[in-house]
Amino acid sequence: MMRKLSASLLALALVWSSVSCTSPVDYSTSQPAPQPPQETTVPAASSITDGAYPVQQATYDDSSGEYSLVLLNTAPEQSMFRSANLPLARLTDEEISAGKSSELRVENGQPALYLTPDFRIEYVHNVTATQTDPQTGQEQVVIVRREPSFWTPFAGALAGQAIGSLLFRPQYYMPPLYQPGVALVGHGGYGRSYNEAVSRYQSRYKAPPAEHRNRQYRASGRLRSPGSTAPRVNTNRPSGNGVGNSNLRRNNRRNERARPSGGSFGSSQRRSAPRRSPSRSGRRR
């Protein structure tokens, strides 16, 4: 019975994460209630009213660092909560003996996930590979396979460690390094800010966490595929080469000029110089 239940929960989590990963998520349309534009650095999370909501299930996806939660006692459309920047905290022993279970507490619009020591987060590990986009001829990193696992951030062994009472206050945590077939226990980095957690992870493992790693490596031009037998096309475009990488997270928002900017600059006198994106259609081949 338990096996059947966990198998179907796993399947649900997988389907869920693959749906959220394969289609570009437009956060502004998935919010149930219209909200005034927020100017914060927290990547768009689902909107949810203040309160405490028991967590039925939590999933963490290591390609984006996004947590997906199934919550109880919420307003009708708010039961599925998603956020990429979620602080975690351990419930105190008093709270646990008083009967509290894992819950999402939202205060002043800031969510934090309070967990019992044995709460298992479903961990979705993404195996990536570099592929060439057939349309643009450019290289992109894509997810080829997902492996399910579990992560227990506050398993018993942690209680006595150096961070001590900080456990009970929400902090950002990175999961430990993924190992196939092994449930993940504890954390790989922690911090009062997301970046602090990342840099602690980095000093421990000498590499950035999966959700933060160089995932934006791209190459283009002739060097990208030496000896390619692409037919010569009579185009007025010159030849060229390019390469780039980034370890910045992405919102993947469609509308390029909708982002709140702290001030643009440049040699063009106009704020929005004409973009050459139309050249993407038609001219390549």
Next chain:
Amino acid sequence: MSLRDRFSQISGQTRFVVCRIFVHLSGREVAPLLGVLNQAVREAINSEGDMQVLGNQLVQVCESLLEYETFWQSAANEGDVLWDEGDAGDYVNELFTDSAARYGSEIGSDSNGNENFAIPVTQNVVVMLTVASEGEVPELETNLADVTALKAGLKALVNLNYRGTLRAIQMHFSPAQLGDELTSDQLIENFPELIPL
């Protein structure tokens, strides 16, 4: 810094600067620069875009560009200050696609099976550099279509690498290699934002 920026800074948010610089060099003697540029991109590709390697290659390219200052013909730059990392990542990605769209990946000139044995020497080379950095970089956050400013900007890029705040690095150049050409027509058509220095 604007009031909103100061507020963002006080509340502990990270400031990201994303900037793209175009440098156009012209003259017969600029073709050898393509050797340096190819080397840099090749190293980066071989390391699969490792950020350390990319940073070192960026330094090589900037230093070479500074050496070729006499051949600087025109330049341009654009950029933004962003307080959301996701927005910065998106912008960086758009800039890559836009930069790569200025040139083609097909073989533009028939360098294979060419009946005419003279190798054309390009009169023009354009280099496009895009970086994203945490913090403030006043040398980049200004109009770089000016020799002095551009010099300071390229030096700032070198310093950024050693400061360790670079979060994205891109290098593009055209034409692809010795023997390929970037004609004046192609220059005007594909790099309209260039401003004479």
